[in-house]
Amino acid sequence: MKRIDFLDGLRGFFLLTMVLSHLVLQNGVWVQKLHFREVMFVESTQGFVFLSGLMFGLFKGRQYLRSGMQAMRKSVHARMLELWLWTVALIFLGLAMRDLLPGGVMAWRNWLGTAPMDDPIRILGILTLAFQPTFLDILQMYILFMAISPLLIRWVFDGRWMLAAGLSALVWTACQLQVSLLWSRGVDRLFEASDTQGLRMAFDPMGWQVPFIAGLMLGAAWAAGRIRWEEVFGPRTRDLALVALLFLLLFAPLRLASAHGWMPEAVFKAFRPFELRSNFGPVYLLNFMAAGFLFTWLAIGGRNDPSAIVRAISNGIGWIFTRPALCLLGRHSLQVYLWHVVLVYGVRYIDSTWGPGGQAANTLLALTTMALLWVPPLWRERNASRARA
Structure with a gap:
């Protein structure tokens, strides 16, 4: 199926900036200050999740048109199984490295826990995706979202997109009201292993389904020719x-003030409940919608705008996000995402065992890590070229 270079390039950009934001170094590194999250409540993860939903809805919507509901559902289930296998395998690899490498437990205790690999409760938590190590939580969310995607795609094709959007908004609202506390504490106790960690997740899927489902619906509507x-x-x-x-x-100074402790305590207490990242709270939702609309308008509508400055910005956006290097990352996003987890864990181990390093060493480490992102896509493209030959 024909790829869309701009979307691949944009997804590659989010992968590149994601690995930058996921580097955890004791002394930090200055290049992280260049991330756009420093001035807005928008992060690489939100864009990556939205684009994943958009492309999934587009491709599966086209498959629905071409082969029917049954074929699409079978393809979705195969993709879910693939993600589950990759996730479980990577978690067990991380646990093995934690126990085998000198200082592994100390380096990754906050990311992987300390329960032994043969702890039956921990194994159950891994297999059921209730235990989600740091930076390995997006794939588990994808599996949940994909499970309901065939129904939502069919609703979009049947003209019932308002029902899908309304239910998504309802689930997000329930998340903001902390309704999940009614059962999450019981589930946490059920999966509690010897390290006292049970249900573990950085993102509440009830809140974070919004960017994926929104992208999914737009992609399906695009495939149906309705947009x-x-x-x-x-x-x-x-x-x-x-x-x-x-x-x-409006939110830029609030982002700076809340991040650097400049916000008055009374204002922060009122602001904080709306700014919960784990729930994809209202602050993150509003900023993501604003940033997404502005960026898309500049990329599409800005090309013919009367203002020369706006046209220049639009042309610049189009040029940047169609660079072959970024498109290459986006075409192999699953493999790059999995590899980025390995790289980030490796950086954490190096910094914990031989660090802390100075800014020069950390900068070199960060730039090397980002460059290594291209290893899996280059390898896969090379193998594909050999197969074609």
Whole structure:
């Protein structure tokens, strides 16, 4: 199926910036300050999750048109199984390295826990995806979201997209009201292993389903021919793009103030409940919607805007996100994501065992890690070329 270079490049960009934000070094590294999350409540993970849903909805929607519901459902289930196998295998690999490498337990105790590999409760938690080590939690969410994707895609094709959107909004609202506490504590006790860790997740799927499901629905509507992007992001929505920019400008000082402790305590107490990252709270939702709309409008509608500056920005966006290097990462996003986990854990081990390093050493380590992201896609492309030959 024909790829879309711009979307591949954008997903590659999010993978590249994701590994930068996931580097955990005792003395930090200055290049992390260049991440766009420093000035807004938008992160690489949100964009990556949304784009994954968009492309999944687009490709599976086309498959639905071409081969029918049964074939699409079978393909989705195969993808879910593949993600589950990769996730479980990578977790057990991490546990093995933790126990075999000198200082492994000390380096990764906060990421992998300390329960032994043969702890039956921990094994059960891994197999059921209730135990989610640090940076390995996105794939578990994907499996859950994919399980309901065939139904949602069919609803979009049947014209019932409002039902799908409404249910997604309802689940997100329940998440903000902490409804999951009614059962999560019991589940946590059920899966509690010898290290007292049970249910472990950095992202509540009830909240974080919003970017994936939104992308999924848009992708399915795109496959059905019900969206014309040039009309949605055209001259008529220019003022809405301006409003989106104003939203980002409103939250930029709040992002800086909350991150650096500059916000007055009374304001922070009122602000904090709306800024829960784990629940994809209202602050993150509003900022993601504003940033997503503004970026997309600039990329599509900005090409024909009367302003020369806006046209230049649009052309720059189009050029950057169609670079072959970024597209290469995006075409092999699953393998790159899995490899980025290995790299990030490796950096953590190096820093814990031989660190802390200075800024020069940490900068070299960060840049090397980012460069190594291209190993899996280059390897896969090389094998594919050999197979074609």
